Amino acid sequence: MFILRLIANxxxxxxxxxxxxxxxVPELFLPVKPLISWFFGATMLALGVVLNPDELKETLxxxxxIGIGVITxxxxxxxxxxxxxxxxxxxxxxxxxxxxxGCAPGAMASNVIxxxxxxxxxxxxxxxxxSTLLAPLLTPALVKLLGGVFMPVPFWLxxxxxxxxxxxxxxxxxxxxxxxxxxxxxxxxxxxxxAALAIVVICGYVVAANQARLGEIGPTxxxxxxxxxxxxxxxxxxLARLFRFDPSRRLALSIEIGMQNAGLGAVLALQHFDPxxxxxxxxxxxxxxxxxxxxxxxxRRRAAPPIPAPLP
Numbered sequence: 001m002f003i004l005r006l007i008a009n010x011x012x013x014x015x016x017x018x019x020x021x022x023x024x025v026p027e028l029f030l031p032v033k034p035l036i037s038w039f040f041g042a043t044m045l046a047l048g049v050v051l052n053p054d055e056l057k058e059t060l061x062x063x064x065x066i067g068i069g070v071i072t073x074x075x076x077x078x079x080x081x082x083x084x085x086x087x088x089x090x091x092x093x094x095x096x097x098x099x100x101x102g103c104a105p106g107a108m109a110s111n112v113i114x115x116x117x118x119x120x121x122x123x124x125x126x127x128x129x130x131s132t133l134l135a136p137l138l139t140p141a142l143v144k145l146l147g148g149v150f151m152p153v154p155f156w157l158x159x160x161x162x163x164x165x166x167x168x169x170x171x172x173x174x175x176x177x178x179x180x181x182x183x184x185x186x187x188x189x190x191x192x193x194x195a196a197l198a199i200v201v202i203c204g205y206v207v208a209a210n211q212a213r214l215g216e217i218g219p220t221x222x223x224x225x226x227x228x229x230x231x232x233x234x235x236x237x238x239l240a241r242l243f244r245f246d247p248s249r250r251l252a253l254s255i256e257i258g259m260q261n262a263g264l265g266a267v268l269a270l271q272h273f274d275p276x277x278x279x280x281x282x283x284x285x286x287x288x289x290x291x292x293x294x295x296x297x298x299x300r301r302r303a304a305p306p307i308p309a310p311l312p
Contacts, residue, residue: 007193011109012293014196015286018204026208032201033209033270037161039198040267041169044132046191046198047108048173049180051125065245069127069253072239074138077102077260080231082146084224092150093273094221096143097280099150101265102228103142105131105166107285108195110259113292119251127256132170135264136162143268154272161271166264199263199285206266206282209275217279225283229291232258255295259288 007014022029032039081102085095106128114124140158147153173191180187207214236257240250266281 003193005189005193007196011112011196011199012289014200015203015289018200019207019282019286022204022208023211023214026211029201029204029208032205036202036205036270037165037267039201040263041165043108043195043198043263044166044169045173045176046195047128047132048170049176049184049191050188051129051174051177053174065123065243065249066126066130068239068243069123069256070130070134072236072253072257073106073127073131074103074134074142076235076239076257077104077228077232078142078146080228080235082149084228085150088220088224090221090224091217091276093276094217094280095150096147096153096273097265097269097277098221098224098228099147100139100143100268100277101260101262101281101284103139103146104261104265104281105135105139106256107259107261107263107288109199109289110256110292112192113259114252114255117251117255117295118248119255120246120248121252123249124252124256127253129170132166132261135261136167139264139268151273157272158268161268162264165267166261202263202266203282203285206270206275206278210279210282213276213279221280222283222287225280225287229258229284229288232260233291255292259292260284262288 018029078099079102081099085098088095090098106124108128111121111124111128115121136159139162140153140155143158144153144155176187177184233254236254237250240253245253262281262285266278266285269275269278269281
């Protein structure tokens, strides 16, 4: 099980390594194109397996806080993505890709980051779950509303993609908890590693498919990804302060808003648009994982008790 924990706990460096490898040796990842939807379905199935209904009960007793979080998720990030795309003058395909990222639900990886950072894990899991359940309607609707300014958006086809690659696997994972019986412990240890590997492969493929384009638009697009990610963290934190959340929920909301399910965004882009449209999702997934992992390491060091001075 050491290997599984090693993979799950090192998502950030593995994603970065895959992106670099895909840029220099794209042939490593290009063959996985037909399997991209299956890889993402595996991440959502894994999320369903690790979701513990008992941990959600206390959080569900505070529906107002969940509502605030979900409304923030589906307003702040879509508007941030749209504003960045509009002001920057990106080509239509990349602009739409950035908007798709902003309209995605919360990411499974955010739950792990919240746990490592000492935030309210049950609250983070509740936000991810509710935003994912709403994604089949809200994500395509917001993409059509905002992204339709740049390109035609196939609303119903996107609904179907989210249902079959995100919602149904999530529900299947949750249902499988009872069927697994004694093997549930093994499955919950395996699931995070499976999800991590799937995200690594998806990001690697998108970078490989856009190798030539990265050299032209990479720096500008990367700067926009950094900006949108930072706006998510900051806005989530400030809104949590405004609504007087306790520090653990404040941290959870900040991470949840800043970390989008960019993997889903990349899959939607690959399914319904040019590969170029998936590039913002791959860059965002890589960057938000790196920033969240770095912030977590800082917070954990900050919270660690001081080492006592040696006796004279």
